[in-house]
Structures are given as structure tokens and as C-alpha cells.
Amino acid sequence: MKIAVLLGGMSEERDVSIASAAQIIPALRNLGHQVFAVDTATGRLNSAQERQLLSGAVAVAPPSDTEIARVRGGALALSPTAFDFRDADVVFLALHGGAGEDGRIQAVLDLAGMAYTGSNHIASAAAMDKELSKRLFRSVGVPTPDWLMAPSTGDAVSVALGWPVVVKPNKQGSTVGLSVVHEAGRLQDAIEEALRFDDEVMLERFIPGREFTVGVLEGVPLPPGEIIAPGEVFDYESKYQTGGAREMFPADIPAAESALIGDYALRAHGVLKLGVYSRVDFRRDNTGAFWCLEANSLPGMTATSLLPQAAKAAGIDFSELLDRICRGAQKKA
Numbered sequence: 001m002k003i004a005v006l007l008g009g010m011s012e013e014r015d016v017s018i019a020s021a022a023q024i025i026p027a028l029r030n031l032g033h034q035v036f037a038v039d040t041a042t043g044r045l046n047s048a049q050e051r052q053l054l055s056g057a058v059a060v061a062p063p064s065d066t067e068i069a070r071v072r073g074g075a076l077a078l079s080p081t082a083f084d085f086r087d088a089d090v091v092f093l094a095l096h097g098g099a100g101e102d103g104r105i106q107a108v109l110d111l112a113g114m115a116y117t118g119s120n121h122i123a124s125a126a127a128m129d130k131e132l133s134k135r136l137f138r139s140v141g142v143p144t145p146d147w148l149m150a151p152s153t154g155d156a157v158s159v160a161l162g163w164p165v166v167v168k169p170n171k172q173g174s175t176v177g178l179s180v181v182h183e184a185g186r187l188q189d190a191i192e193e194a195l196r197f198d199d200e201v202m203l204e205r206f207i208p209g210r211e212f213t214v215g216v217l218e219g220v221p222l223p224p225g226e227i228i229a230p231g232e233v234f235d236y237e238s239k240y241q242t243g244g245a246r247e248m249f250p251a252d253i254p255a256a257e258s259a260l261i262g263d264y265a266l267r268a269h270g271v272l273k274l275g276v277y278s279r280v281d282f283r284r285d286n287t288g289a290f291w292c293l294e295a296n297s298l299p300g301m302t303a304t305s306l307l308p309q310a311a312k313a314a315g316i317d318f319s320e321l322l323d324r325i326c327r328g329a330q331k332k333a
């Protein structure tokens with residue numbers, strides 16, 4: 001197959017996308033596919049540009065505002081013709097965050113009649129919007145923590161949610177712009193910080209306890225994994241630096257609990273109408289109740305990212321996972 005791998009882009013998760021692509025591209029080539037890379041911010045890469053871009057590691061923090069502005073300043077509007085990938089049989093989306101994950105690029109590819117991996121534009125948009133997702137989770141009996149949307153006040157938080165409270169952009173990923181606020185006096189600053197990344201900000205009840213994630217592949221939940229982050233939350237640094245967090249697949253929980261979050265993950269995936277694969281994130285409180293935080297339509301895709309680890313625990317190696325994702329794209333088209 002001729003595969004165009006779309007990567008980079010202009011979101012805060014640009015570096016994470018490049019890290020995913022750096023592993024997806026050689027793995028797809030090893031499977032015998034003809035692969036070329038397209039940065040959705042700058043266009044199709046020749047092999048020297050590809051080598052140079054894909055050799056970097058994820059930094060400890062997301063790209064700065066200046067760096068993002070630099071990429072945006074030089075950016076073209078994505079179009080398969082202008083970007084020279086009209087000839088691909090499948091477009092592999094190694095993108096995370098922003099236009100690559102929120103349905104906009106999916107809509108462009110639909111208009112161009114191209115087969116692409118992951119979920120369609122409506123499901124992608126719904127999954128990117130945390131508030132919309134949470135309303136849908138509740139409609140199918142998937143528990144999700146109570147929330148308010150900004151603007152809000154310390155008094156409203158005390159009454160509706162209690163402290164601490166999690167403040168986050170409604171449409172972001174990689175824990176960018178998220179803070180845990182312990183007192184009313186710090187609430188407005190946290191809202192201001194989240195507003196840098198999205199015009200909608202969510203205040204969510206903090207769930208103490210353990211953290212789990214469940215991958216979904218072809219309508220089947222993969223074995224749950226547990227994430228043990230060094231800090232209060234699974235932040236950007238602990239997500240992408242080696243040794244940042246301990247990740248255990250399969251999670252050490254009773255079979256009944258695995259089955260329960262597997263079922264929640266399937267319902268969350270289904271109600272959002274997600275496609276061939278996704279990853280659904282949970283917290284488990286100290287009473288043993290599980291709370292769904294969100295679903296990711298384009299989760300991290302290095303060989304050691306969470307979804308590939310979950311697949312591996314189910315006996316599906318990285319190459320087979322990529323192969324099944326590509327086949328899913330062809331079938332959908």
C-alpha cells in the first residue's frame with residue numbers, strides 16, 4: 001500500500017505527534033508499505049527533511065508560544081493536492097491535538113475522498129470536546145466526575161464540586177493547561193492559564209486514587225493498564241520522559257473490575273461513535289468506583305505509548321496494530 005503519514009501540525013502536541021510518526025513510519029516500511037511523511041504545517045517531506053524532523057525527542061515541556069507561532073506563521077492550509085499526497089491509498093494520522101484530532105483534518109480528507117485512519121470528523125470533534133463527551137457518557141451510564149464550566153467562583157466550586165478541583169481547557173490533550181487547585185484564592189489564575197489553550201474551560205471534581213486507561217480496538221476492549229505518576233496528576237513531563245511514570249499492562253486489578261472498565265470504555269467509545277481504535281481514561285476513587293475522564297480519538301502511538309502497550313498485553317505487536325488500523329481505514333472507505 002502507498003501510505004501518507006500525516007504528522008506534526010500546529011497544536012501544542014506537535015512534538016508528541018513527531019515522536020509517534022518517528023516509530024510508525026519505519027514500522028510501516030518494515031511491513032512492506034511505500035510510506036512518505038507529510039507535516040500538516042509545512043507539506044510533504046523529502047527524505048533529508050524527514051530524517052532531520054524525526055530524530056528529535058519530546059522535550060520536557062510542550063513547545064513554547066513563540067515556537068508554535070513560528071510554525072503557524074509558515075503554515076499552509078492543508079489540502080491533499082497542495083500537499084502532494086493525493087496518490088496515497090491510506091492516510092495514516094500520526095497527529096495529536098488541534099486540527100488533527102478535533103475533526104477538521106478528517107473533514108478535509110472526507111471531502112477529498114481519501115481513506116484515513118481513526119475516527120470520522122463528527123466522532124473526533126465530539127471526543128475532543130470534554131464537556132460534550134461527559135454528557136454523552138452519562139447518557140449511557142458511564143460515570144464521569146461532576147463539573148462546572150467557567151466562568152465560575154470559589155463559592156460555586158465549594159457547593160458543587162468541593163476542593164481540590166481540576167481546571168482544564170475543554171479541548172486539549174497531554175495535560176496542557178491543566179491544574180489542580182486547592183483553594184479558592186488560586187482559582188481565577190488557573191482558569192486564566194487554561195484559557196490560553198481554549199476559549200472553554202472546565203472545572204472538574206478531583207478524583208483521588210488510582211489511574212487506569214483502556215484501549216479499544218475493532219470493537220473490543222484491550223486489557224486495562226494502570227498509570228502510576230510521580231505527582232498528583234499524569235502531567236506532560238511524566239507522559240513523555242523516560243522513567244516519568246510507571247505503566248503496568250495488564251493492570252493488577254480483579255477480573256470483575258477489568259471487565260467493568262472494559263464495558264465502560266466500550267460504551268464511551270460507542271456513544272461518541274469512535275472508529276477502529278481509541279483510548280479511554282479513568283480514575284478509580286478510594287471506594288473502588290471508576291470515573292471516566294475522557295476518550296482519545298488519536299492516542300499516542302509510539303511503540304511504548306499506552307494503546308500499543310495495551311495491544312501488546314493482548315498479544316498484538318506494534319506492527320500488527322498498525323496493520324489493523326490501516327486495514328480499518330480501507331474498510332471504512
Ligand SMILES: Nc1ncnc2c1ncn2[C@@H]1O[C@H](COP(=O)(O)OP(=O)(O)OP(=O)(O)O)[C@@H](O)[C@H]1O
Nearest residue numbers: 166172173174175176204205206207233234281293
Ligand atoms: N477529575 C480529575 N481527578 C483527578 N485527576 C484528574 C482529573 N482530571 C484530570 N486528571 C489528571 O490529569 C490528567 C490529564 O487529564 P485528561 O485526561 O482529562 O486530559 P488530557 O490533557 O486530554 O489528556 P490526554 O493526554 O490523555 O489526552 C489525567 O491523566 C489525570 O492524571
Ligand SMILES: [Mg+2]
Nearest residue numbers: 174281293294
Ligand atoms: Mg487523558
